[in-house]
Amino acid sequence: xxxxxxxxxxxxxxxxxxxxxxxxxxxxxxxxxxxxxxxxxxxxxxxxxxxxxxxxxxxxxxxxxxxxxxxxxxxxxxxxxxxxxxxxxxxxxxxxxxxxxxxxxxxxxxxxxxxxxxxxxxxxxxxxxxxxxxxxxxxxxxxxxxxxxxxxxxxxxxxxxxxxxxxxxxxxxxxxxxxxxxxxxxxxxxxxxxxxxxxxxxxxxxxxxxxxxxxxxxxxxxxxxxxxxxxxxxxxxxxxxxxxxxxxxxxxxxxxxxxxxxxxxxxxxxxxxxxxxxxxxxxxxxxxxxxxxxxxxxxxxxxxxxxxxxxxxxxxxxxxxxxxxxxxxxxxxxxxxxxxxxxxxxxxxxxxxxxxxxxxxxxxxxxxxxxxxxxxxxxxxxxxxxxxxxxxxxxxxxxxxxxxxxxxxxxxxxxxxxxxxxxxxxxxxxxxxxxxxxxxxxxxxxxxxxxxxxxxxxxxxxxxxxxxxxxxxxxxxxxxxxxxxxxxxxxxxxxxxxxxxxxxxxxxxxxxxxxxxxxxxxxxxxxxxxxxxxxxxxxxxxxxxxxxxxxxxxxxxxxxxxxxxxxxxxxxxxxxxxxxxxxxxxxxxxxxxxxxxxxxxxxxxxxxxxxxxxxxxxxxxxxxxxxxxxxxxxxxxxx
Amino acid sequence: xxxxxxxxxxxxxxxxxxxxxxxxxxxxxxxxxxxxxxxxxxxxxxxxxxxxxxxxxxxxxxxxxxxxxxxxxxxxxxxxxxxxxxxxxxxxxxxxxxxxxxxxxxxxxxxxxxxxxxxxxxxxxxxxxxxxxxxxxxxxxxxxxxxxxxxxxxxxxxxxxxxxxxxxxxxxxxxxxxxxxxxxxxxxxxxxxxxxxxxxxxxxxxxxxxxxxxxxxxxxxxxxxxxxxxxxxxxxxxxxxxxxxxxxxxxxxxxxxxxxxxxxxxxxxxxxxxxxxxxxxxxxxxxxxxxxxxxxxxxxxxxxxxxxxxxxxxxxxxxxxxxxxxxxxxxxxxxxxxxxxxxxxxxxxxx
Numbered sequence: 001x002x003x004x005x006x007x008x009x010x011x012x013x014x015x016x017x018x019x020x021x022x023x024x025x026x027x028x029x030x031x032x033x034x035x036x037x038x039x040x041x042x043x044x045x046x047x048x049x050x051x052x053x054x055x056x057x058x059x060x061x062x063x064x065x066x067x068x069x070x071x072x073x074x075x076x077x078x079x080x081x082x083x084x085x086x087x088x089x090x091x092x093x094x095x096x097x098x099x100x101x102x103x104x105x106x107x108x109x110x111x112x113x114x115x116x117x118x119x120x121x122x123x124x125x126x127x128x129x130x131x132x133x134x135x136x137x138x139x140x141x142x143x144x145x146x147x148x149x150x151x152x153x154x155x156x157x158x159x160x161x162x163x164x165x166x167x168x169x170x171x172x173x174x175x176x177x178x179x180x181x182x183x184x185x186x187x188x189x190x191x192x193x194x195x196x197x198x199x200x201x202x203x204x205x206x207x208x209x210x211x212x213x214x215x216x217x218x219x220x221x222x223x224x225x226x227x228x229x230x231x232x233x234x235x236x237x238x239x240x241x242x243x244x245x246x247x248x249x250x251x252x253x254x255x256x257x258x259x260x261x262x263x264x265x266x267x268x269x270x271x272x273x274x275x276x277x278x279x280x281x282x283x284x285x286x287x288x289x290x291x292x293x294x295x296x297x298x299x300x301x302x303x304x305x306x307x308x309x310x311x312x313x314x315x316x317x318x319x320x321x322x323x324x325x326x327x328x329x330x331x332x333x334x335x336x337x338x339x340x341x342x343x344x345x346x347x348x349x350x351x352x353x354x355x356x357x358x359x360x361x362x363x364x365x366x367x368x369x370x371x372x373x374x375x376x377x378x379x380x381x382x383x384x385x386x387x388x389x390x391x392x393x394x395x396x397x398x399x400x401x402x403x404x405x406x407x408x409x410x411x412x413x414x415x416x417x418x419x420x421x422x423x424x425x426x427x428x429x430x431x432x433x434x435x436x437x438x439x440x441x442x443x444x445x446x447x448x449x450x451x452x453x454x455x456x457x458x459x460x461x462x463x464x465x466x467x468x469x470x471x472x473x474x475x476x477x478x479x480x481x482x483x484x485x486x487x488x489x490x491x492x493x494x495x496x497x498x499x500x501x502x503x504x505x506x507x508x509x510x511x512x513x514x515x516x517x518x519x520x521x522x523x524x525x526x527x528x529x530x531x532x533x534x535x536x537x538x539x540x541x542x543x544x545x546x547x548x549x550x551x552x553x554x555x556x557x558x559x560x561x562x563x564x565x566x567x568x569x570x571x572x573x574x575x576x577x578x579x580x581x582x583x584x585x586x587x588x589x590x591x592x593x594x595x596x597x598x599x600x601x602x603x604x605x606x607x608x609x610x611x612x613x614x615x616x617x618x619x620x621x622x623x624x625x626x627x628x629x630x631x632x633x634x635x636x637x638x639x
Numbered sequence: 640x641x642x643x644x645x646x647x648x649x650x651x652x653x654x655x656x657x658x659x660x661x662x663x664x665x666x667x668x669x670x671x672x673x674x675x676x677x678x679x680x681x682x683x684x685x686x687x688x689x690x691x692x693x694x695x696x697x698x699x700x701x702x703x704x705x706x707x708x709x710x711x712x713x714x715x716x717x718x719x720x721x722x723x724x725x726x727x728x729x730x731x732x733x734x735x736x737x738x739x740x741x742x743x744x745x746x747x748x749x750x751x752x753x754x755x756x757x758x759x760x761x762x763x764x765x766x767x768x769x770x771x772x773x774x775x776x777x778x779x780x781x782x783x784x785x786x787x788x789x790x791x792x793x794x795x796x797x798x799x800x801x802x803x804x805x806x807x808x809x810x811x812x813x814x815x816x817x818x819x820x821x822x823x824x825x826x827x828x829x830x831x832x833x834x835x836x837x838x839x840x841x842x843x844x845x846x847x848x849x850x851x852x853x854x855x856x857x858x859x860x861x862x863x864x865x866x867x868x869x870x871x872x873x874x875x876x877x878x879x880x881x882x883x884x885x886x887x888x889x890x891x892x893x894x895x896x897x898x899x900x901x902x903x904x905x906x907x908x909x910x911x912x913x914x915x916x917x918x919x920x921x922x923x924x925x926x927x928x929x930x931x932x933x934x935x936x937x938x939x940x941x942x943x944x945x946x947x948x949x950x951x952x953x954x955x956x957x958x959x960x961x962x963x964x965x966x967x968x969x970x971x972x973x974x975x976x977x978x979x980x981x982x983x984x985x986x987x988x989x990x
Contacts, residue, residue, distance in 0.1 A: 369962060373990045376983040379816065379867045386702075423763045430668065431756045438754075441655075441665055445720055448659045 003508060004098070011105045015040040026098050032057050034097060035071065035089055041104040042074055049074050061624045064090060075100065078107060090621070091614040095605075125488060166213035167201040170194060230469055234462055548576055649703060651745065651762045652676075652727040653755055656685040657720050666755045668762065671729070674858065675700065681854055683707055683725045684826075692723070693826050695742075697735050698852035701862055705729045706738035710746045717753030724749065726758070733846040735834070736792060737784030741765065744773045790844065791931050793835025799923035799933075805896045806839075807916030811906055811977070812887045813840045814941070816848075816868030816984045820885035822878055823892060826852060829872040832891060836870045841938035842945065860884065868984075905980055909973025915940060945985065948978060952987045959989035 005025040013019055017037045023029070029037070036055040043050030053071060057064055068086030075084055080103050088096050143149075172190035201210050233243050404411040555572060558565040652667035662685045664676055671679070678700050680686050684693040684707075697706045709725040712718055726742045726749065748757045761771045769781040799806050812819050813836065821836075823829040833851040837843075851872040853859050863871055863884070871884070879888060886902035889895070898906050922928060922936045951968070952960040960982045965975055982988045 372980060372983040373988060375816075375867055376986055376988050377990060379984070380986050382865075382867070419767050423767055426763060427756065427760050430759045431754075434754055434756050437666065441663070442720070444663070445657050445659060445661070448657075448661055452659060 003505065004102070007505075008098075008101050008105055011108065012037045012041070012101070015044050015108065017041075026101065027094050029092070029097060031090055031092060034092055035067065037101065038071055038075070038089070038104060041101075041108060042071075042078075045078065045104070045107050045109065049077065061621050061628060064621075065625075075104070078104075091617060093609040093614075095608065162205045164209045165203075165206045166209040167206050169197055169200050169210050169214045171197065171214065230466065234466060234469075237458070237462070548572075647730045647732040648762075648766060649729040649731060651758065652679065652729075653749070653758070654680065654683050654685060654725040654727065655721050656723040658722060662686045667727075668755075668759050675703065675705075675729070678856075678859065679705055679707070679727055681856065682852060683727070684709055685723055685725060695735070695739050696826055696852060697738070697830065699733075699847070699850050700859065702847065703729050703731065704733055704738075706735060706742060708739065708742035708746055710750065712750065716750055718750070732786060733849070734784055734786055734789040735830075736789060737781065740784070741771070741779055741781075744771060744779050747773065790838065790846065791934065793831070793838055794930050795835050795838055795933050795937075796923045796930055798832065798835050799920060801891075801894055802896065804916045804920060806919055807908065807912050808887060808896050808898065808906070809836060809889070810839050810915065810919065810937075811908060811912060813837070813868075813870070814984065815905065815977075815980045817886040817902060817906070818868055818884065819870045819887045819889065820878055820881075821870065821872045821889040821891055822874075822876060823872070824874055824876070826874055828891065829874060833870050833872045838934045839937060840941065841934055842941055855881070905976070907973045907976050909971050909977070911944075911971075911974045911977065944981070948982060948985065948987060951978075952982065955989065957989065958987075960987050961989045 002025065008026065009019055009023065015037075017033075017040045019033065019037075023033070035057050039050060039053045039055040041050075042053065053067065053074065058067060065086055068089045071089055072084045072086055080100065082096070082099060082103075084096075084100065088100065172194060197211065198204070198207050201207055229240065229243075233240065236243060238246070404415070551572060552569075555565060555569040559569045650667060650669055650671050652671050653665050654662060655665045656662045662680070662683070664680060667676075682696060682698060682705070684691060684696065692709055692711060693707075694710075695706070695708050697704065699705075706728045707725050708727075709723060711723050712721050718724075724746075726745050728738050728742050728745075730738060745758045745761055748761055749755065751757075761773075765771045765779065765781060771779040773779055798809070802809070809819065811817075819836070821829060821833050823832065830851045833849060834846075837846050837849055848866060848869045850863060850866075850869055853863060853871045853873055855873065855875050855877060863869060878884065879890070882899050882901075886899050886906065888897045888899065890897075918940055919937060922933050925933075928936070948960070949958075951964070952958050955961055955964045960979075962979060965979055965982075968975075970978065979988075
């Protein structure tokens with residue numbers, strides 16, 4: 001009960017009820033305190049309901065009575081199931097008050113609902129802090145400029161705002177055990193001459209912007225490198241430095257190619273020549289070592305086309321001018337002359353055209369003839385060449401045969417033997433070569449197999465490495481998150497009020513639960529015992545009845561004849577009667593004992609209700625009301 | 640003669656594919672130039688990604704004929720770690736049957752003994768004596784394989800039955816020494832078809848124009864360009880975009896013949912061609928006549944035309960034909976054009 005009271009008092013204190021330090025339990029609540037507590041709870045639960053009620057008991061009896069009634073009504077509106085009326089507040093008793101207060105406290109909106117959903121990380125915290133700040137600032141009422149306190153200056157006057165202007169910063173690199181050392185000059189520069197970051201930008205206003213940009217760019221560069229390395233870099237099985245240098249070379253080549261292709265001057269673009277020659281020079285310097293010879297030729301090609309386009313320009317211009325001059329109509333001549341002139345021109349041009357077409361046809365025919373004869377001649381040439389080589393070969397063979405001809409028979413035999421011996425020799429050489437070749441080929445195959453096995457191994461290991469990388473990253477992320485969460489929770493825990501110790505409560509609750517379990521077990525045992533006993537009793541009673549009936553019959557049969565049997569029958573009946581009476585008495589005793597226990601409990605509760613003091617109070621209040629009534633009646637009568 | 644025949648063989652080589660899926664040129668005798676080796680590795684089906692085995696493939700490169708026989712190694716064998724191998728024979732003459740039989744013998748030898756030395760012995764035996772003892776089906780006699788039989792082995796009837804009247808385009812192209820490109824995705828079909836085409840110009844008996852298996856590789860194409868007229872077979876469908884390589888393009892699976900723009904003028908055909916075309920088709924459709932007889936008929940017809948042309952040429956000085964003298968005959972323009980170019984091809988034209 002004490003713990004319950006403590007929790008109740010604590011919650012009531014949180015609603016704003018002013019409960020004194022020495023008040024330990026609900027028994028010590030006075031009516032004023034009860035009323036205040038209930039009203040404050042109602043205000044928190046339902047402001048509309050509670051705002052109409054005053055937390056302090058008015059002095060007048062009728063007013064008190066009215067307040068009590070409205071409070072009771074309010075509580076019933078909220079859903080309190082128990083019996084409630086003005087008497088609960090004015091003439092209170094402990095159990096009723098306790099249950100009412102527990103109901104109200106439960107109805108209080110859970111302020112812990114906000115903190116129960118665990119915050120997910122630092123950014124959410126930051127956002128919540130920002131939201132809280134903004135809410136607080138918005139809660140401050142707007143004041144006209146003349147009335148503003150310094151507190152409001154930050155939030156309500158439009159201060160100077162700066163645009164986000166970031167400037168590049170120079171930050172010294174810290175090398176953690178990398179293979180190349182920073183040259184001494186660089187270190188000296190970093191140590192003695194490089195300005196601190198806050199002094200580097202031209203305006204101090206841009207410092208935060210520059211810092212943010214610098215940091216963001218470094219962070220994104222590191223992340224991108226991570227991603228690229230994990231996805232592509234590992235597959236190439238190079239070290240990071242090699243990979244980077246290869247990538248750089250590749251990109252440089254691509255840029256060069258692109259620039260060259262777009263810088264190729266087209267022959268009809270006159271105006272672009274100057275810019276392209278500049279670009280060509282730049283490209284040549286960019287091309288570096290590989291483009292050695294090409295640089296020169298490309299250079300000359302550019303200059304050639306340059307010259308070509310330039311020479312074309314004055315030519316074209318002259319032509320255009322001449323054409324323009326010719327086409328100027330001389331206004332002196334009359335229309336007819338003009339027409340005749342034009343006709344002459346037309347006929348002249350047509351003649352020219354005809355001549356040209358005839359010429360073209362002739363030339364075309366000649367060309368065909370020539371191509372055909374070229375093909376014929378080249379064909380003949382090829383055939384002759386082939387025949388020549390064949391004839392050369394046959395001449396050679398025949399010459400040798402002729403040399404051998406004088407001594408035909410012998411030479412033939414000699415030749416045959418020579419052929420056989422050389423054949424044998426060649427075969428012998430081949431077998432020797434085979435002895436060398438075989439092992440070499442086998443070795444080659446074996447090494448190839450090893451190589452492919454190693455490759456499979458390495459690719460398997462690569463995939464394992466990738467998996468490990470992923471796992472590492474995941475675990476790192478999780479660890480970071482958990483650490484953040486932990487720090488946050490620690491700070492929260494420290495800021496929590498320590499007056500109510502949760503652990504004590506949880507221990508007690510667990511203890512109580514354990515006790516209840518034990519009690520439940522005992523109860524079940526007792527119940528089962530009781531059942532057993534009851535069964536036994538029933539069985540025995542049944543047995544008794546049956547036995548008595550049988551004995552009764554038996555004895556009665558014989559009782560008609562024998563006197564002693566009649567007497568024993570009388571004794572049997574009396575015994576049975578007495579025993580039944582005895583059992584009855586025992587049962588009655590048990591019932592009465594139970595009744596006594598119930599009545600004792602009722603007496604206890606009645607005592608708790610302090611009915612006597614309440615009755616006295618009621619009598620007094622009744623008297624007060626009567627007095628008020630008469631006073632009011634007198635006032636009315638007076639006027 | 641056996642003696643000259645044996646001098647036609649140039650070399651024998653061996654390519655192996657092992658359990659590492661590695662294809663190597665492992666042995667050759669007497670020697671094969673690096674360039675030819677590269678070409679032969681490309682032609683060998685073991686280097687190609689697909690797992691198809693082409694048992695016998697032949698072709699020409701730089702006036703050298705090569706014949707490749709590929710065999711899968713069967714158990715039981717002395718060769719461990721080898722899954723397939725190819726035997727390549729290079730020679731100066733065109734005779735697929737002869738070299739196919741010979742290389743089969745060599746393959747069996749190699750499979751049985753596991754050493755190329757035995758192969759070499761057989762090769763030298765054929766080189767010196769013209770005969771090779773084979774362990775299984777008797778001996779290999781070089782005499783059994785006459786070159787005429789090789790020329791006539793292609794089936795001209797199949798060509799005519801596939802293309803009908805369009806065969807005249809092929810005839811004209813061959814007569815005028817034009818460049819014909821044939822495409823078929825399967826090598827065997829390509830070889831079979833292209834080897835029959837030079838038979839249409841039987842009077843020349845020139846199979847050196849035949850390049851039945853060419854890849855779109857610079858070196859091979861350069862070699863091809865050295866010939867004025869050729870019949871080239873490709874398995875790569877990209878060749879249809881290479882109009883610089885052909886005057887006539889034959890798409891074998893679709894049975895289409897196209898004449899390229901640049902050659903349309905010279906290949907113009909008229910009444911004479913129609914006549915010849917009909918004749919060819921008629922002769923081929925006659926079921927009683929064999930391939931050899933059909934070829935003979937066509938060659939007779941060709942000879943008619945050529946004697947006509949020669950007689951025309953004799954009337955001119957130096958017995959060389961000129962365009963003017965041709966024009967005097969007032970032939971129809973297509974015939975005149977054809978005869979003019981034919982004279983150039985037969986070297987009867989005055990230069």
